[in-house]
Structures are given as structure tokens and as C-alpha cells.
Amino acid sequence: MSISIKLTGGLHREMVTDLARPHPFAAERAGFAFGRVGSLSNESKVILLCLYHSIPDNQYVDDPTVGARIGSEAITWAMQAVYYGRPGREGIFHVHMHPHRGRTGMSGVDRRELPRLMPGFQAVGRDAAHGIIILSLDHGAGWVWLPGSKEPVAASTVSVIGKPLRVFEKGVGR
Amino acid sequence: MEYPKEQIEELKTYCSKVRAATEGEITYLYLEELRLPAGCTPEVCDGLLCPVARDGYPSRLFLSVQVSPPYPRNWNVSNARIGEKNWYVFSWKVNLVSPTLAQMLVAHLTGFTKEK
Amino acid sequence: MSRERFSRQSFLGRDSEERIARCTVGVAGLGGGGSHIIQQLAHIGFQRYVVYDGDVVEESNLNRLVGARSVDVPAQTPKLHIARMMIYGLQPNASVRGCAGRWQDNPEPLRECQIVFGCVDSYQGRHELEVACRRYLMHYIDIGMDVHGGAPPVIGGQVILSSAGSLCMRCMGFLTEAKLAEEAARYGGAGARPQVVWPNGVLASTAVGLAVDIVTNWTRRALPYAYLVYDGNQGTVKESATLRNLKITACPHFSNSDVGDPVLLEL
Numbered sequence: 001m002s003i004s005i006k007l008t009g010g011l012h013r014e015m016v017t018d019l020a021r022p023h024p025f026a027a028e029r030a031g032f033a034f035g036r037v038g039s040l041s042n043e044s045k046v047i048l049l050c051l052y053h054s055i056p057d058n059q060y061v062d063d064p065t066v067g068a069r070i071g072s073e074a075i076t077w078a079m080q081a082v083y084y085g086r087p088g089r090e091g092i093f094h095v096h097m098h099p100h101r102g103r104t105g106m107s108g109v110d111r112r113e114l115p116r117l118m119p120g121f122q123a124v125g126r127d128a129a130h131g132i133i134i135l136s137l138d139h140g141a142g143w144v145w146l147p148g149s150k151e152p153v154a155a156s157t158v159s160v161i162g163k164p165l166r167v168f169e170k171g172v173g174r
Numbered sequence: 175m176e177y178p179k180e181q182i183e184e185l186k187t188y189c190s191k192v193r194a195a196t197e198g199e200i201t202y203l204y205l206e207e208l209r210l211p212a213g214c215t216p217e218v219c220d221g222l223l224c225p226v227a228r229d230g231y232p233s234r235l236f237l238s239v240q241v242s243p244p245y246p247r248n249w250n251v252s253n254a255r256i257g258e259k260n261w262y263v264f265s266w267k268v269n270l271v272s273p274t275l276a277q278m279l280v281a282h283l284t285g286f287t288k289e290k
Numbered sequence: 291m292s293r294e295r296f297s298r299q300s301f302l303g304r305d306s307e308e309r310i311a312r313c314t315v316g317v318a319g320l321g322g323g324g325s326h327i328i329q330q331l332a333h334i335g336f337q338r339y340v341v342y343d344g345d346v347v348e349e350s351n352l353n354r355l356v357g358a359r360s361v362d363v364p365a366q367t368p369k370l371h372i373a374r375m376m377i378y379g380l381q382p383n384a385s386v387r388g389c390a391g392r393w394q395d396n397p398e399p400l401r402e403c404q405i406v407f408g409c410v411d412s413y414q415g416r417h418e419l420e421v422a423c424r425r426y427l428m429h430y431i432d433i434g435m436d437v438h439g440g441a442p443p444v445i446g447g448q449v450i451l452s453s454a455g456s457l458c459m460r461c462m463g464f465l466t467e468a469k470l471a472e473e474a475a476r477y478g479g480a481g482a483r484p485q486v487v488w489p490n491g492v493l494a495s496t497a498v499g500l501a502v503d504i505v506t507n508w509t510r511r512a513l514p515y516a517y518l519v520y521d522g523n524q525g526t527v528k529e530s531a532t533l534r535n536l537k538i539t540a541c542p543h544f545s546n547s548d549v550g551d552p553v554l555l556e557l
Contacts, residue, residue: 230475
């Protein structure tokens, strides 16, 4: 069983443009993407992202020990979005960008902090998949919590369906 | 696209559940375990009612299986793909003026029972 | 694979070979158009394929089915086999998922693709492929040709690119209710349509050219959609006149959120 992620070129551009903007005090930006599940062969799944929400500047917490920390207002907004996404089984994905080229992954802080969001999302949006997406300047990676799963599955590919078409493979450099 | 609640309730008398399925610009009505007219085999199958114009028909009733009716029908689409499922539909034009959903459904089902 | 193999296409970009190899392409229909596409994709270096066709080679196919031989007719060779041999003959390490039947009866493999080529015979078939490609986020490239009676006959054809977030075949004026209705009234059966190899070749080449541009971006031009019309009598491929009069900039026929497995809402 494997999981892949797809998004359009337009959505990818929107995310990258937003995440690359400087923030008054945070070193990084974050956002939320929304996506739905598609079934593939051999019980594999594809996450199809369809929307991106930029977290407003005033919803960050000034914490110099981390790249970015989002505040309770942002989390509340996210929970509400998951709630309203329930009829369509639309899940939420925390998105941020690491400002380097090549393959990217979760930093120590990401690994410690981001999975903590998932149980709350899963409690509200039980039938949806949720997760984490991290972009670099020319790559991308994702981790998906399928409905009911306590552990994530690392996406085998993240495909940007635009021009140029980009297929970011887990474990492959560019 | 939303349909009047009372008309949805009326549809439920013909099947076990009514659900909405949107694809493209059309919201179809998924009729679970739709009861077919006497003489049809099977007696029950899932239906998909398209209440708006499609393929040159004012409305269409798609079925989850190719039904054997009392009289032969022209199954002009033996595999229409809607909502990631394959459906069957026979050539039957329903020309009613502003029907309710149930009236539309009944008119389509009547297509099974008319000799011509 | 020797670097010499692709040395003549290095203008596509330094990492073009890698990008091409990483892409999964789907081809629905391995007849006159699809077999041409398969041949070109294999030559260029595509490695991952999902292909559909349940037919075997018949005598009437031999005027245009690329890769088919006379012996394939009595042998009733599946078109799927012709496609596999073509691909493996050029790309021995390719991954080919072949489905002997309609994609609608085994849709899951198609959803793994990033680009799908539609080489089908009907408007309904094209519409269904486009819907699937929008739902599961795949670039859709459609080709088709026709010969209209007359003195002389007129050969026409199209190559269309439809991608999520941009204009669809209805927006571009190719798919219309009138065409779908007329086809439904004929009960979908078009009968034996005239088909010849060289228009298929023009259309397939144009389609593959679009795909390579999408993957490598070698032209650096924006390509949100395309509708190219082939005039077989004049020997031209031009942008469709319907695009010149286009008043819409965003597709009203597909919603960006209508992706993934359909969800039925209880009423």
C-alpha cells in the first residue's frame, strides 16, 4: 500500500508564492491545504489537494526558538475548516517550506510539533485524510494520516500537475 | 444545485435512500435500491436520476444494471460512466412540463412497462 | 541506458531524461492513434505506462496500427501485446501496466498517471476520460480524426489539452451537448469509420509534442490548454478558431474541489 499526493501547478505556485513571503518576525511561514482521497490499485491512495489557505500574519506567535509557530486562532480556524469539510471528506494538510534546493524532510522541530496537530484533526474529520506537506525550492514531501490511522505514511510521490510537470519522489534528490 | 426538500422526501417512497452526487455541473440523485416495475429483472437496483438535460434528453434515469423489462428496450448507452461507476440507460424521452422529481422518476420507470 | 541514446534530444533540458522517466503516462485506446503515441513515447524515453485496449489485431487494422504485422491477424494478437512489444523493444526496463479492456472497467491504474492520452472513438468516451482526469488530477490529451464524405473527402482531426484548473473541452467548444445528443441518438455506434495512418501520425506526433513540452518545459511557453485542428486536405495544424472568440477565462464546468473518490451526500 502506498500513498501519493497530487496538486495542480496553479495551487503549487500559490503555496510557494505565499510561503516565500517574508513575515514580520517568523523565519518561516505556514499554511493549510485541503485535499480529498482517491483510491488506486492494491489499496493504495492518492491525496488530491484542491485549496490553500494562507495563515494571516497576526495569527503567528513570536517564538524565536522555532521557524514558525502558529497561534490558537489559526488552529481554531483549521478545526472549523475540517468540520465544514466533513460532508465532502475533505482533509487538512499543514504546509510549510524549507528554503533550500533538493530533497526535503521534517526537521527535528517539525517531527516533534506537527504530528501533534493530527489527533485533533482526526477527531473532527474522522473520515478524511490529514497530514503534513513540506516543500523545498524545487522539491516536496508529504506525510499522510489516513482515516483512523495513528501513524503516518510517507508519500511515495508528490506530483505537481502543471507545466512543467514535476514528480517529486521520496528519497530522490531533485 | 439543490432540490426542494419535499420532492426529495417523495422520492424516498420509491427507494431505500436518496443521496446527491455532483459531477461537473450536474447534481445527480442516487437512488439506492430503487424498486422497478413489475415484470422487470432484477426487481431492485440502484438508480441515478439526472433531472436536467443531458445527451439530448430533458432528463435521464441511469441504472446500475441492464434490466430485463417486460418489453424489449433500446439500451442506447450500455456503459455511461458517472460518479466513478458504470451505468446503463435506455432510450426513453420524458416530456413533462415542470414535473416534480417523483413525477419524473415515475415517467422514466413507465418506460419499462410500455410496449412501445 | 547509454547517454548516447538521448544525446540528440539534449535540447529538451539537462534533466529532461530524468523528468521524462519519472512521469507515468496513460493511453486509453491502442488503435491507429494510440499505437503511434506508444511508439513515440517509447522512443523519447518514457518508462512508466498504463495502457488499455481489449481488442485483437484485425485485417482492417493493418493499414494503420503501428507495430502490427500480417501474422498478428491469424494469431489474433492483442493490441496490448503490440504495445508492450513496442515499449519493451525500446525501453527494456519500462514498467507497463496493461489492461485488456476498457479503462472504465478497471479505472484505478489510470489514476496513477500524470498525463493521459485519449485515443477513443466517441464523444461520450472523451467526456468520461476528461471527467476522470479532472477528478484525479491528470493532464488530458485527446486526439481523434475523421473523414467526411464528399468529392473530395475531407480529413479532419483534433489534438486537445485539458488540464485541471483550466479550460475544458466544453469551454473550448469541442464537446457540445449537440454532439453528445446526436451520438446518443445513434446509440453511440459510429460503424466502421474511415481511418488512415498518416493523419494519425500527425495527430499523435502533435500530442506527444505537447506531452514532452509539459514534462520538460523546453519551449518555456505557458500552456494551460490547447485545441489544435488538423486539416488533412491542406496539411495544416492550427489553433481552433473557437479559441479566438473565447469569452471565458475560467472553466465553469468543473469545480476545483470536485476531486477524489465521489462522496454521496445523504439528503
